[in-house]
Amino acid sequence: MDGVLLSFDIAGVDATGGVGAQGLDLSDAVRRMEEYIPQVIVEAAVERFIIINNTQKSFTLTTTSTMNDTVDKLVIFLAKRDGIDKLVKTFQYVSKLVNWQVETTHPDLANRFKQWEVSSGLGRKAFRTGRFLTGFNGLRRNPGATPTFKFLAVLANAGEMVYFFFDHFLWLSRIGTLDAKLAKRMSFISAFGESFGYIFFIVSDLIIMKQGVEAERKLIALQEEEENSKDAKEKIRKIRGDRVMRLMAVAANVADLIIAAAEIEPNPFCNHPLSLGISGLVSAWAGWYRNWPS
Known part of the structure; x- marks a missing residue:
């Protein structure tokens, strides 16, 4: 107006x-x-x-x-290096199992899946470039709360650093950049470091789970004495959630330990395609669970 x-x-x-x-x-x-x-x-x-x-x-x-939307979570999951690694690891070991299953009946199809397996394995090695720094940074930032855990962390991360560091040379020798004769030696050193580290990761997780069970029992007893204790319920929920994650970590590490043992000391059980395939999928799917956005 x-x-x-x-x-x-x-x-x-x-x-x-x-x-x-x-x-x-x-x-x-x-x-x-x-x-x-x-x-x-x-x-x-x-x-x-x-x-x-x-x-x-x-x-x-x-x-x-849309926080609970599956596609959103999948995008977040695949944006992580560990996420894409677990997806490609699934491809790698599914193709190994299919190759083993159709090797005698459909040789051409088996060869295609074998190529997929090899390609996935090499791709995962490329994705892991620089991954050995993760263990170093873990020791630098959070070595452990007690002397025992510090000792276990040093051994576990040292083994993992050896694994990822020499895995670079294994990858380069497999693709022909370095002498192909180095592949066997690099594979042995890498697998040895991997298995060494996984043993101490498993021990560390088992100790923490044992402590969690003891703490949970005390909280349950406290909860029975004090009815409607919300604080105790929340702590119990967190302990149980942490236990599930650590169980997944132990399962993945045991599965990867079997795969590493097949490289260090070949034997009929560890080197059987079914053992390797199942171990690889257990490790991959445990990793899916641990890295999936909540």
Whole structure:
């Protein structure tokens, strides 16, 4: 409304700055414009703020409502290095099992799956470039709460660092960048470091799970004495959740230990395609569970 009145006021001013038909001089019109323009700017800014605020609220509600969406979780999972590694590891050992199953009946198909297995294995080695730094950084940042755990962490991470470091040379020798004769030696050193580290990771997880069981029993006893103890219930829930994750870690490490043993000391059990295939899938799927977004 003020804008309409203002336009009428300006229309009443002649081009020479004199007084028009409505008797309004130029200075009065300018004053009215100065009063009106800031008001328009403020109103526009307020309207813009309301629109942006409503948009942000809508986005927040949408994000919250889709937190449990499987596709969103899959995208997050595959964005992680461990996530893509577990997916390709699944490809690797599924193709190994299929190759073993159809090797005698469908040689051509078996050869295709063998190529898929080899390609997946080499791809995983490429993805693990620089992975040995993870163990080093773990020791540097969080070596353990007690001397026992520090000792176990040093041994476990040292073995893992050897595994991932020499795995680089194994990969380069397998693809032909380095002498192919190095592959067998690099494979042995890498597998030895892997198995050495996994033993101490398993021991560490078992000790923590044992401590968790003892703490849970105490909390259950406390909960029976004090009814409706929300704090105790929450602690029990966290202990059980941690135990499940550590069980998955132990399962994965035992499975990988079998695979490493097949390389270090070949034997009919560990080197059987069925043993290797199942072990690889157990390790991969335990990793899926541990890395899947909650």
